[in-house]
Amino acid sequence: MAIAFKKRVVIVEDDEEIxxxxxxxVNSSPKFMVINAYGNCEKAIAALNHxxxxxxxxxxxxxxxNGIKGARSIKEKYPSAEVIMVTVYEDxxxxxxxxxxxxxGYITKSSNYIELLTALEEISRGGAPMSSRIARMVIDNFHVxxxxxxxxxxxxxxxxISEGKTYxxxxxxxxxxxxxxxxxIKNIYSKLQxxxxxxxxxxxxxxxxx
Amino acid sequence: MAIAFKKRVVIVEDDEEIxxxxxxxVNSSPKFMVINAYGNCEKAIAALNHxxxxxxxxxxxxxxxNGIKGARSIKEKYPSAEVIMVTVYEDxxxxxxxxxxxxxGYITKSSNYIELLTALEEISRGGAPMSSRIARMVIDNFHVxxxxxxxxxxxxxxxxISEGKTYxxxxxxxxxxxxxxxxxIKNIYSKLQxxxxxxxxxxxxxxxxx
DNA sequence: TAAAAATACCCCTAATTAGGTTATTTGTAT
DNA sequence: ATACAAATAACCTAATTAGGGGTATTTTTA
Numbered sequence: 001m002a003i004a005f006k007k008r009v010v011i012v013e014d015d016e017e018i019x020x021x022x023x024x025x026v027n028s029s030p031k032f033m034v035i036n037a038y039g040n041c042e043k044a045i046a047a048l049n050h051x052x053x054x055x056x057x058x059x060x061x062x063x064x065x066n067g068i069k070g071a072r073s074i075k076e077k078y079p080s081a082e083v084i085m086v087t088v089y090e091d092x093x094x095x096x097x098x099x100x101x102x103x104x105g106y107i108t109k110s111s112n113y114i115e116l117l118t119a120l121e122e123i124s125r126g127g128a129p130m131s132s133r134i135a136r137m138v139i140d141n142f143h144v145x146x147x148x149x150x151x152x153x154x155x156x157x158x159x160x161i162s163e164g165k166t167y168x169x170x171x172x173x174x175x176x177x178x179x180x181x182x183x184x185i186k187n188i189y190s191k192l193q194x195x196x197x198x199x200x201x202x203x204x205x206x207x208x209x210x
Numbered sequence: 211m212a213i214a215f216k217k218r219v220v221i222v223e224d225d226e227e228i229x230x231x232x233x234x235x236v237n238s239s240p241k242f243m244v245i246n247a248y249g250n251c252e253k254a255i256a257a258l259n260h261x262x263x264x265x266x267x268x269x270x271x272x273x274x275x276n277g278i279k280g281a282r283s284i285k286e287k288y289p290s291a292e293v294i295m296v297t298v299y300e301d302x303x304x305x306x307x308x309x310x311x312x313x314x315g316y317i318t319k320s321s322n323y324i325e326l327l328t329a330l331e332e333i334s335r336g337g338a339p340m341s342s343r344i345a346r347m348v349i350d351n352f353h354v355x356x357x358x359x360x361x362x363x364x365x366x367x368x369x370x371i372s373e374g375k376t377y378x379x380x381x382x383x384x385x386x387x388x389x390x391x392x393x394x395i396k397n398i399y400s401k402l403q404x405x406x407x408x409x410x411x412x413x414x415x416x417x418x419x420x
Numbered sequence: 421t422a423a424a425a426a427t428a429c430c431c432c433t434a435a436t437t438a439g440g441t442t443a444t445t446t447g448t449a450t
Numbered sequence: 451a452t453a454c455a456a457a458t459a460a461c462c463t464a465a466t467t468a469g470g471g472g473t474a475t476t477t478t479t480a
Contacts, residue, residue, distance in 0.1 A: 376436065378435085392438085395437095395438090405438075
């Protein structure tokens with residue numbers, strides 16, 4: 001395969017040893033080449049239009065701009081780049097923040113060279129490389145509590161509240177009277193031990209009721 | 211490995227040919243055994259406490275109760291069972307509905323025997339087997355629009371509105387006056403071309419602004 | 421056939437919401 | 451250094467909503 005057809009990879013990692021090791025691994029593949037490897041986000045972001053990366057391997061803990069903000073900047077300034085987070089942590093908050101910021105993959109630094117190259121290939125063919133645990137975290141995040149204290153109708157109404165609907169709109173949408181909506185909402189408040197829409201939604205989110 | 215230590219698998223699939231084929235594949239592994247294979251959800255759900263499945267392979271298109279409702283019932287009645295959806299469709303709405311219903315894996319019927327067994331092993335070690343495309347769909351679902359028309363402050367306020375906060379609460383939380391909150395919200399409405407909290411949130415959700 | 425769920429109405433008061441308009445201060449690019 | 455964008459703040463008005471308290475009937479479902 002000609003060098004011109006290798007996928008362009010940029011690495012952002014402050015640990016020089018890891019940075020060099022990743023560079024060697026990526027360059028060992030005929031399908032990928034490291035265009036540049038930086039010790040911080042600032043430099044990587046400044047060089048985006050020059051480097052034109054197709055894939056960015058991004059550390060999370062970095063001096064200055066961290067990897068999550070860095071991922072956000074990269075997707076903003078150079079959207080076609082696919083960002084893979086590479087980190088020692090599998091902390092769920094960090095994972096979700098990184099994904100919201102635009103990362104499309106999330107692997108750990110303990111990854112050996114096969115795992116790293118597999119992740120690059122996976123993202124190249126439109127996938128989303130993740131460790132088993134990350135995949136599970138992500139999927140679990142979708143799961144709705146099957147033991148909700150709310151009835152079907154109450155859940156339906158809570159859903160509409162979460163869309164910002166008023167009593168009147170809920171009534172119209174469900175073809176029930178405004179008073180009935182109010183009764184359901186009162187029952188929801190009582191079951192969730194709250195007394196406002198705001199609190200009900202916060203509780204619903206915590207308990208994954210909708 | 212003794213038969214008693216094989217993972218208990220239940221199959222729900224209306225096509226007899228596919229059902230038999232899956233049964234053969236699963237039973238060919240020393241790690242798994244098919245306890246029962248059903249043509250519809252009703253029977254599978256009725257037999258849960260007898261079958262005690264650790265893994266359920268669930269078709270989506272089924273006569274009677276469909277696979278998504280089936281997955282919900284199974285997680286409700288027998289939560290320790292891990293449900294893997296097996297389907298020909300990779301339609302995003304179906305995928306997300308299935309995941310909300312409690313599925314922890316999502317593979318296609320075109321899967322060969324290696325892919326099927328890999329999925330079973332993956333879920334056995336706490337992962338979430340998915341095809342590349344599904345993984346990507348799921349991850350893309352987290353991505354926030356990096357080209358939001360809203361300013362940082364406006365986005366922050368929209369976020370608080372989504373939590374059901376009132377003008378007053380927003381003001382208190384951001385240490386700004388109530389009037390300032392109102393001004394920001396008016397600007398948000400103008401940019402999103404809406405004129406109520408409800409519509410703003412609907413638009414924000416569509417456009418992944420928060 | 422009970423119990424749970426969904427439906428509906430009454431009364432009450434305070435607070436929120438949305439629209440319109442103007443203006444100052446603080447940041448940030450060019 | 452100077453524009454321009456962003457964030458801040460205020461005043462006015464009127465309609466709607468929200469939340470609390472009670473009671474009661476019809477469907478569903480276990």
